[in-house]
Amino acid sequence: MNYELIGITVLWTFLYGYLIVASIDFGAGFFSYYTKQTKKDHLIHNIIQRYLSPVWEVTNVFLIFFIIGIVGFFPSTAYYYGSALLVPGSISIILLAIRGSYYAFATYGAKESKLYSFLYGATGLLIPASLSTVLTISEGGYVSTESGRVQLLYGELFGSPYSWGVVILAIVSVLFISASFLTYYASRAKDAQALKLLRKYALIWAFPAISMGVIVFFLLGQRNAMHFENMVDIWWAFGLSFVAFLWATYLIWKGKNYGTAFILVMIQYFTAFFGYGAAHLPYLLYPYLTIYDGFTNETMAISLIAAFIAGLLLLIPSLYLLMKLFLFDADYVEGKKPKAL
Amino acid sequence: MFVEYDPVLYSRILTALTLGFHVIFATLGVGVPLMIAIAEWMGIRRNDPHYTLMARRWARGFVVTVAVGVVTGTAIALQLSLLWPNFMQAAGHTIGLPMFMEAFAFFFEAIFLGIYLYTWDRFKSKLKHFLLIIPIVIGATASAFFITTVNSFMNAPQGFTIVDGILTDVSPLAAMFNPATPTKIAHVIVTCYLTSAFVLGAIAAFNLLKGKTHVYHKKALHLTMVTGVIFAIGTAVIGDLSGKYLHEYQPEKLAAAEWHFETESEAPLILGGILTEDNEVRFALEIPYALSILAGGSTDTVVVGLNDFPEEYLPPLWVHYMFDLMVFIGMYLAAVSTLFVFVNWKKNWNAFNRPLLWSVFAGGPLAMVAIQSGWLFAEVGRQPWILNGVMTVAEGATTSQHVDIMLVLFIILYTILGTTCVMVLRRMFKSNPVEHELEKRGLVHLNSHVSNQ
Numbered sequence: 202m203n204y205e206l207i208g209i210t211v212l213w214t215f216l217y218g219y220l221i222v223a224s225i226d227f228g229a230g231f232f233s234y235y236t237k238q239t240k241k242d243h244l245i246h247n248i249i250q251r252y253l254s255p256v257w258e259v260t261n262v263f264l265i266f267f268i269i270g271i272v273g274f275f276p277s278t279a280y281y282y283g284s285a286l287l288v289p290g291s292i293s294i295i296l297l298a299i300r301g302s303y304y305a306f307a308t309y310g311a312k313e314s315k316l317y318s319f320l321y322g323a324t325g326l327l328i329p330a331s332l333s334t335v336l337t338i339s340e341g342g343y344v345s346t347e348s349g350r351v352q353l354l355y356g357e358l359f360g361s362p363y364s365w366g367v368v369i370l371a372i373v374s375v376l377f378i379s380a381s382f383l384t385y386y387a388s389r390a391k392d393a394q395a396l397k398l399l400r401k402y403a404l405i406w407a408f409p410a411i412s413m414g415v416i417v418f419f420l421l422g423q424r425n426a427m428h429f430e431n432m433v434d435i436w437w438a439f440g441l442s443f444v445a446f447l448w449a450t451y452l453i454w455k456g457k458n459y460g461t462a463f464i465l466v467m468i469q470y471f472t473a474f475f476g477y478g479a480a481h482l483p484y485l486l487y488p489y490l491t492i493y494d495g496f497t498n499e500t501m502a503i504s505l506i507a508a509f510i511a512g513l514l515l516l517i518p519s520l521y522l523l524m525k526l527f528l529f530d531a532d533y534v535e536g537k538k539p540k541a542l
Numbered sequence: 543m544f545v546e547y548d549p550v551l552y553s554r555i556l557t558a559l560t561l562g563f564h565v566i567f568a569t570l571g572v573g574v575p576l577m578i579a580i581a582e583w584m585g586i587r588r589n590d591p592h593y594t595l596m597a598r599r600w601a602r603g604f605v606v607t608v609a610v611g612v613v614t615g616t617a618i619a620l621q622l623s624l625l626w627p628n629f630m631q632a633a634g635h636t637i638g639l640p641m642f643m644e645a646f647a648f649f650f651e652a653i654f655l656g657i658y659l660y661t662w663d664r665f666k667s668k669l670k671h672f673l674l675i676i677p678i679v680i681g682a683t684a685s686a687f688f689i690t691t692v693n694s695f696m697n698a699p700q701g702f703t704i705v706d707g708i709l710t711d712v713s714p715l716a717a718m719f720n721p722a723t724p725t726k727i728a729h730v731i732v733t734c735y736l737t738s739a740f741v742l743g744a745i746a747a748f749n750l751l752k753g754k755t756h757v758y759h760k761k762a763l764h765l766t767m768v769t770g771v772i773f774a775i776g777t778a779v780i781g782d783l784s785g786k787y788l789h790e791y792q793p794e795k796l797a798a799a800e801w802h803f804e805t806e807s808e809a810p811l812i813l814g815g816i817l818t819e820d821n822e823v824r825f826a827l828e829i830p831y832a833l834s835i836l837a838g839g840s841t842d843t844v845v846v847g848l849n850d851f852p853e854e855y856l857p858p859l860w861v862h863y864m865f866d867l868m869v870f871i872g873m874y875l876a877a878v879s880t881l882f883v884f885v886n887w888k889k890n891w892n893a894f895n896r897p898l899l900w901s902v903f904a905g906g907p908l909a910m911v912a913i914q915s916g917w918l919f920a921e922v923g924r925q926p927w928i929l930n931g932v933m934t935v936a937e938g939a940t941t942s943q944h945v946d947i948m949l950v951l952f953i954i955l956y957t958i959l960g961t962t963c964v965m966v967l968r969r970m971f972k973s974n975p976v977e978h979e980l981e982k983r984g985l986v987h988l989n990s991h992v993s994n995q
């Protein structure tokens with residue numbers, strides 16, 4: 202494996218990490234808002250609060266890692282994506298800012314507020330929608346480099362079925378991933394009422410999630426034939442993903458082994474996400490930029506990888522501690538441990 | 543508006559806005575964990591629950607400011623690529639490493655912050671909980687360390703060679719540890735501590751001024767002022783070293799800060815004043831020899847003047863006021879904290895008199911002003927370069943349309959975030975005043991209500 206591949210694999214792994222933890226968080230925000238509207242929030246409020254409060258900041262860092270890392274390994278992405286994405290990027294920043302701060306304000310500071318919970322719920326769906334456009338743009342055809350200036354073609358972006366397909370896929374996936382995790386968390390907390398509701402949500406969103414996956418797959422065929430064919434070549438990755446999906450949904454439907462079911466959901470997205478990414482290579486942005494253009498120098502690549510390994514050695518034990526205290530500590534999960542600030 | 547759209551200008555304003563807003567919260571984010579750690583440690587050492595409660599209340603406020611720090615930091619991380627794509631493309635080859643490590647430092651800090659906040663009553667041993675704040679202090683200070691190496695690199699770029707406009711022969715470590723790094727890092731970190739001590743001190747002083755008499759507030763004030771003295775002296779010493787760095791590596795910045803036109807030895811330090819059309823300094827206070835001493839440690843140090851630099855490479859001269867403001871506030875903070883500690887040490891004097899309390903109270907906002915003016919001086923003083931001597935700001939900037947609209951959006955965002963943050967903090971502490979919490983925890987009668995002597 203060359204440095205370019207190692208680099209992009211590391212970054213893609215972070216993005217996958219973000220996909221999972223952020224989906225849980227975004228979906229939880231939406232469910233918490235939705236149940237408030239339908240007056241069912243007393244059922245799941247505690248579950249969501251207990252899980253989210255200690256971990257929200259960690260979620261954000263996954264994204265930072267990806268952004269900082271990609272500029273470090275592939276500085277030219279800053280030039281292309283940075284120039285093209287000024288407006289959508291700024292909008293994502295604003296949404297993330299509203300979400301992060303208002304969540305903290307509502308949880309630590311203020312009394313319950315309708316506005317906070319609305320913002321928290323709405324941004325939960327808008328952020329995945331806006332972030333997913335980056336993947337859309339990477340397929341090519343949405344960016345022009347006329348007269349030496351990189352520009353985003355808004356008409357193309359908003360007029361293409363593919364880009365809307367990706368947006369919907371992102372939203373339904375968020376809801377499915379989140380619901381299946383919270384189902385598991387509720388079952389650990391032995392909270393039967395919450396479990397019942399969340400299990401229902403997981404089952405409701407399972408079908409839309411998988412069908413959007415399939416639809417987007419075929420839409421991509423019209424958009425970027427090269428990428429599509431590469432994906433067909435590694436069809437088994439997507440087959441695996443589908444099997445994991447079926448199995449996970451079966452378990453949730455049967456009402457048993459929610460932990461295994463969530464792991465299967467993670468596998469479902471892992472295989473699909475890495476299959477998509479592997480087929481995308483070597484392009485970072487069709488047709489302008491591959492991982493071999495403007496790759497950072499070798500010394501930097503080595504030091505980034507070394508820093509990465511050293512960082513992991515530090516983080517894994519700490520993350521383990523976090524999970525042990527909040528995710529796997531039965532008393533905490535069941536709400537028997539004090540949670541005072 | 544009839545101003546021609548200029549993406550460079552708007553990018554500069556937007557960068558300054560985001561960083562200026564971020565640094566308010568970042569400064570507290572670096573300094574407050576240390577103050578919390580000191581308070582919690584005192585609580586254990588002296589077996590005094592007041593200090594433990596202090597740590598706990600500070601930590602509660604801290605979460606709210608961290609939240610804003612995190613989201614504005616996320617904003618600046620993205621904006622660097624969005625607004626300065628050419629700069630990031632070039633500099634990414636050299637500064638990727640410290641930025642990557644900064645992200646690790648955040649990660650580390652974020653994990654332990656999550657644990658720390660929710661485990662106050664979970665461990666039998668108090669020491670165990672105290673240990674959890676240590677990684678937070680380390681993580682916060684490390685992130686300031688790494689990001690400041692990036693800024694140092696922008697001031698004193700090294701660790702690469704340029705062949706046909708492309709950076710080659712890169713040494714990330716040499717880029718990180720450039721000549722600007724030692725003074726810059728030390729000064730930034732110690733001023734973060736100083737500012738946090740004063741902001742917390744100002745809150746204690748404010749409560750005492752409002753007529754609250756509980757000894758809790760006095761302990762808080764004393765703790766913050768004792769640490770304040772140490773950090774204030776550290777700030778002045780390192781600030782002096784920063785001046786010596788500038789003299790050696792960025793003489794035009796120092797000359798601009800001091801309106802120093804003629805190259806000469808025994809140069810005076812100029813405080814305040816105004817500059818006339820033909821570059822004459824009026825109404826200023828001159829301290830003889832002081833600039834030579836600041837620059838080189840002796841009166842016969844020759845300080846290069848502005849006239850010796852090509853005009854197009856000079857920064858705007860208003861940075862002089864920024865420099866003066868920072869140094870003045872530095873002296874003020876050192877004086878106030880020293881005075882407080884001295885008066886308090888004198889057995890029969892009352893350190894909690896109103897004029898002194900007001901002076902301490904003013905120190906909180908002033909310290910924040912010093913942070914802002916210090917950064918304005920350091921960044922604007924580097925103009926027209928984004929990478930000193932290598933790339934100009936105009937070369938680094940985006941060419942996109944709509945930077946102006948984004949600027950308006952972000953002004954609105956920061957206004958809303960700032961106001962809500964203040965409102966939330968006020969509500970949080972008003973609805974749960976110290977006195978109330980002391981009572982709830984059964985700590986009221988612990989040598990409380992010591993009268994004002």
Ligand code: HDD
Nearest residue numbers: 726730733778781782784785868869872912913916917920
């Ligand atoms: C509470 C804040 C504060 C206070 C009281 C001071 N400073 Fe400062 N100063 C900063 C906060 C700051 C800063 C915000 O942290 C800066 C901006 C960039 C940097 O490296 O640190 C800075 C920069 C800075 C620089 C420019 C360094 C560069 O551009 O590379 C010099 C020469 C000094 N300071 C000198 C001083 C002196 C002689 C002080 C006298 C006591 C002083 N500062 C007080």
Ligand code: HEM
Nearest residue numbers: 554557558561562565689692693917918921922927928935
């Ligand atoms: C956090 C404290 C900081 C503040 C308050 C601050 C403030 C400013 C200001 C006022 C400007 C505009 C200068 C001008 O246009 O005349 C600026 C520019 C800039 N700063 Fe900083 N800065 C800070 C730290 C940093 C750091 C640590 C970095 C590097 C990672 C950085 C990167 C930049 C860049 C890229 C520009 C635009 C180019 C330029 O105008 O020179 N800043 N900053």
Ligand code: HEM
Nearest residue numbers: 261262265568571572608611612615616618619648686689
């Ligand atoms: C010298 C000036 C700066 C200091 C002292 C500083 C320090 C901090 C601190 C203390 C936080 C809060 C994080 C926490 O408490 O968990 C923070 C957040 C952040 N800062 Fe800054 N920062 C500075 C400038 C910058 C610049 C120029 C960038 C851009 C590269 C940046 C990027 C970030 C990011 C991405 C975050 C959010 C991290 C997260 O998600 O936890 N900072 N910074």
